[in-house]
Amino acid sequence: MQFCCVRLAVMAIISLLVSVAASAQAPGALRAFGVQVAPMFEGWYQNDDGTATVLVGFFNPNSSQTVDLPVGVLNRFEPGPEDLGQPTHFPPGRSWGVLSIQVPGDFDGELRWVLTANDQPASIPLHLDAPYFIEPLRNASDGNEPPTIRFSAAGPGFAGPPVGIAHTMTGRVGTPLELSAWTSDVKPEGGGEGGGGRRGSALTMRWHLHRGPALVEFADPSQRFRESADQNPTTTVTFSESGEYLLRAEVLDETGVGGGGFQCCWTSAIVQVTVSP
Secondary structure: OHHHHHHHHHHHHHHHHHHHHHHHOOOOOOOOOOOOOEEEEEEEEEOOOOOEEEEEEEEEOOOOOOEEOOOEOOEEEEOOOOOOOOOOEEOOEEEEEEEEEEEOOOOOOOOEEEEEEOOEEEEEEOOOOHHHEOOOOOOOOOOOOOOEEEOOOOOOOEEOOOOOEEEEEEEEOOOOEEEEOEEEOOOOHHHOOOOOOOOOOOEEEEEEEEEOOOOEEEOOOEEEEOOOOOEOOEEEEEEOOOEEEEEEEEEEEOOOHHHHHOOOOEEEEEEEEEEEO
16 A cells, blocks of 8 residues: 555656646746646545545645635536535645545546636546555554544544535624534554654644635634544634635644645545524
8 A cells, every 4th residue: 555655646746746837837927826726636445335436635836825716617627517515715735635526436437627726727637547546544554544533522423535514513704603523543553653654743633714705714723732532622713704614624643734645544524604694
């Protein structure tokens, strides 16, 4: 598995460099803002029911520009349907595993995510080619697994890439809404650093805006813990406009953001919030 993940990480880096190089051809593209946002194909894996799951993220190289792209001509899958649950809010940097798409196990059609930021289109094909096969739910070399997140003490647990809506809530404009999570984690065998080979905080909880009609404000968007087991991070989010929002709760183990380049050991879950005036 490690060889497969290393190969996948190398291919992702090459794809990223090609994308950035293409955008750099435009006059003035090498700036803190004004360049394209690149969709990233991160691989695929098999499901027990015979289907397959495709995993995607994105890279926004604009260090001083958060990009918002509504679903439609600027942010679509083709061929349709255009909307497969992708994010519409793209903060700077690399975001891993923001979306998973279930396809038939023998899928061999065309599927492409197209983003157009700053009048510069970027797209990437999604497929089930063998070199991109990954094992996101367990590192076979050391037993490391993604953290588990719950949204109530006795609620169902979610681990790995986001699948559908994990939790629903309601809120009001201008009133801080409490976000609570219960997390646990499986340590690698022997207490090692996991497949990523990078030691950071034992567990990190991060909140992101995935979709929404306006920006939101998290009181503590990132919380770090020295112990990985049985944490109960709590923060608040405040909304400036009414409407439907999707928030992404991300839990990282000690391998860090994106599992240190591996697809094993992080978890993302989507929380839907209906905000009234």
